[in-house]
Amino acid sequence: MRPVIQVSAIRKTYGSTVAVDEVSFEVNDGEIFGLIGPNGAGKTTTMECIEGLRTPDRGAISVLGLDPFNDVYKLQERIGVQLQQAQLQKRIKVWEAVDLWASLYQKNSIDGERLLEQLGLIEKRNAWFMTLSGGQKQRLFIALALINNPEVVFLDELTTGLDPQARRAIWDLVRGIRERGKTVFLTTHLMEEAERLCDRVAIIEHGRIIDIDKPQNLVNRHCxxxxxxxxxxxxxxxxxxxxxxxxxxxxxxxxxxxxxxxxxxxxxxxxxxxxxxxxxxxxxxxxxxxxxxxxxxxxxxxxxx
Ligand SMILES: Nc1ncnc2c1ncn2[C@@H]1O[C@H](COP(=O)(O)OP(=O)(O)O)[C@@H](O)[C@H]1O
Ligand SMILES: [Mg+2]
Incomplete structure (x- = not known):
């Protein structure tokens, strides 16, 4: 089985800050892989290098056999991205956002109405973005990340700021993405989230990977x-x-x-x-x-x- 994502010894600095240092790992087809660590550990930087949004100073990355930097347009058609700091216009309606996102892709996107239904947003299709609850906004961002029927989905701190009930609902949605055969790469600083959701996790701190394994294996080995x-x-x-x-x-x-x-x-x-x-x-x-x-x-x- 060929890995979907291969990251080899990437490094990224901002001035004198070493954000990501010699980071290497692989993500397998169909798994939920979590990059976990405290705030400032280098999770978003690593993820955005893989998505082709930032370029590492050195090291190599391959996603679906593509180079995120040189093949960025090809790659964008095949991945779905939810950004940590995502925002939309206050008065864009839910269905308009879905339509707009669908229009960004060359290939036929999937049925937006069905997607809204699957994510429990169909009653909100005419609602303005600013009137949605935190959980509804996050579900909309998941919908937008799925609109091009991507093979790999990137979710950055998806449930931060949500109450426990909304969080659980999002976890179910993410498991649903895996059930549809997609690979999920997510970041979280919530250990419970990682434990419940991820097939494998990489623990990152100060830009370095400390260990990678199934959550239960990490617990058994270290504790x-x-x-x-x-x-x-x-x-x-x-x-x-x-x-x-x-x-x-x-x-x-x-x-x-x-x-x-x-x-x-x-x-x-x-x-x-x-x-x-x-x-x-x-x-x-x-x-x-x-x-x-x-x-x-x-x-x-x-x-x-
Ligand atoms: N655009 C940037 N310019 C300067 N420093 C940055 C930038 N992005 C991230 N950093 C720094 O890099 C480190 C890692 O940040 P980040 O990847 O956002 O971590 P995480 O997502 O784990 O919270 C932090 O010290 C952060 O302040
Ligand atoms: Mg982050």
Whole structure:
């Protein structure tokens, strides 16, 4: 399988700021690939180099076998782009924006009305852009990015500023884009978004890629710690928990026990121990690491700092 996007050792500086430094990765056909990292990490710069909107100082990029710089017009016909800072005229109507975008492409665009229907915007077709909610605006930008029936779709911080409900609706739409066989390249500084949406992610910080993998693989590789918190009045429980394989620490506060260990089997082992020793529990929770923890482990600081 040939990768849809190939980025080899690109570098981009603005004066003395090194925005992107020796960045390399590949995006496969049909996957949702996320470039994730804090604000200022170099996500937008990297994405816009791939789209042909900025030129790297050095390194090579290939998208659908094309050079984004030399083949920019050919490429534009085959990709869909949603920009981080996108805005439209206040009084452009939804259907007018779709019509205008469709007219920018040489090849026949797809049915705009159907697209609006699919994105839940058909009732808003006559509404002015300025009257749309944040979530509706973002859905319109997705519609515009899809109007030329592109093979690769670029989405830059698509759900920033949206409430959790609107965010979930957008995630479903992005999954729908993948289901239609397209490749999605997105950026986000939201680790939960990356975890729920992306097949693979590249973590970027200070312009450098730190690691690339499936979200779950990153968690398993970098953060194997698992924690079970449970409540029981059984006085002998603590001794039983200490005999569980791969348990590293057991602490107790009143009737609440915190059991720490490593590996995916820990939770099963704890449940097994409870059942073997007929320990009655009144509460049971697990704390599993996520991509935020991976970021913290790899960089020494939280992504929100
Ligand atoms: N057009 C520009 N001129 C000067 N500096 C820029 C420009 N675009 C981005 N930068 C700088 O490059 C770095 C990376 O920015 P950006 O790619 O926008 O990061 P992200 O999208 O991850 O927030 C930042 O330090 C930013 O200030
Ligand atoms: Mg950005």
């Amino acid at each position: 194997p710690e698992r924690t079970v918190i449970l409540a029981t009045d059984d006085r002998r429980a603590g001794d039983s928990f200490r005999t569980i394989p791969r348990v590293e620490a057991v602490s107790r506060s009143d009737s609440q026990f915190t059991i720490r260990g490593r590996g995916d089997d820990l939770v099963t082992e704890v449940i097994h121990c409870l059942s073997e020793n007929r320990i009655r529990v009144t509460d049971f929770r697990t704390i599993l690491p996520n991509l935020e923890d991976v970021f913290l482990k790899l960089t020494g600081h939280s992504i929100r700092d």
